[in-house]
């Protein structure tokens with residue numbers, strides 16, 4: 001009897017892709033995916049360490065599974081991802097019913113480890129070296145790369161795919177745990193990336209998103225040539241079938257003029273730029289050990305809008321970082337107003353043990369102040385998002401139609417069944433090249449033919465996070 005598995009994923013796109021690859025490799029080894037934990041024999045948590053809250057949730061979920069494991073002693077519980085690399089054997093101490101702790105650099109061993117636990121019923125801890133635990137080359141090697149053949153059955157939808165072009169991070173921002181849990185920066189060889197994207201194109205994928213912790217740090221040298229991100233764009237431009245190229249996440253200082261010009265000039269590259277700034281205050285940026293000033297970031301925004309007038313820029317902000325004063329926060333509000341971001345992801349600072357900020361600074365901004373600043377910044381951003389979206393009313397955009405809109409799918413349960421015959425239209429959703437969500441109605445009898453195509457639509461209404469439109473016949 002094949003064993004059933006269920007993966008719960010939290011965190012960034014790296015984790016989403018890791019879970020997709022892990023699921024594919026387990027299926028290859030004969031395991032079957034199931035839609036809920038209660039049907040599973042193997043439960044895997046792909047975890048995130050960026051915020052305390054995400055870790056607390058995993059530990060309390062593990063606590064709840066204790067009873068389940070007592071009832072089903074042959075079941076296997078695995079903790080993968082950043083929290084596995086960070087907490088190591090502590091996970092076994094806090095949750096003794098966990099069987100496997102597997103770091104993000106050991107993903108390719110997953111099926112073999114699950115099989116061995118199944119047979120021998122022995123706990124397995126497989127993680128990479130800490131960055132101070134060996135020579136740089138040994139540390140780098142201990143973060144094994146995992147780039148298996150892509151499986152069309154796994155993934156969010158059959159028209160889009162994420163492709164990892166680099167691993168790890170060498171920036172060491174003071175608040176961030178990523179450089180220690182994801183290891184040193186390593187770029188993948190261009191020929192491997194090309195082969196993977198050709199395979200995805202053959203499977204019918206129209207859009208690829210190149211991902212990396214700092215994707216614009218991509219650098220690979222071979223045969224006397226150094227490849228940068230813009231060289232990958234030019235290579236992918238030539239791959240038949242791929243219609244759109246996206247890339248996340250960018251570090252501000254890596255947004256060179258060459259890269260911006262490539263976004264402007266290479267037709268398949270979408271003008272969507274996610275460039276986290278984190279704060280608009282130079283003193284906070286210094287404490288965060290970000291390597292630029294607010295003025296340099298403003299200058300970057302000017303260069304972007306001068307080079308790519310239709311650019312959609314998004315950003316991340318941390319509010320309530322150690323010692324953040326009202327005045328420093330106000331500088332962040334001013335930067336949001338100046339940036340006219342399409343949207344921003346705003347987080348309250350959460351101290352991460354093991355980071356420089358935890359060692360050097362007091363987490364001294366009260367939670368009530370963090371919450372107030374979060375809400376205030378969000379309100380400023382939402383008003384800008386609304387204004388920018390309103391400018392689309394009456395315009396024609398190209399949408400990659402991804403499927404039935406989630407709200408419609410939920411309410412009608414349409415992911416499983418065809419719409420009832422009485423229902424004349426179905427609400428579909430898709431993305432513009434500038435990463436705006438567009439929702440539109442389609443006749444129920446023809447909606448399936450529209451999914452997976454890139455089609456023009458006229459925008460009729462706008463909300464801060466969604467555009468509403470009509471397909472052009």
Ligand code: SF4
Nearest residue numbers: 169171172173176178
């Ligand atoms: S650039 Fe900074 S915030 Fe981003 S992953 Fe690296 S260390 Fe973390």
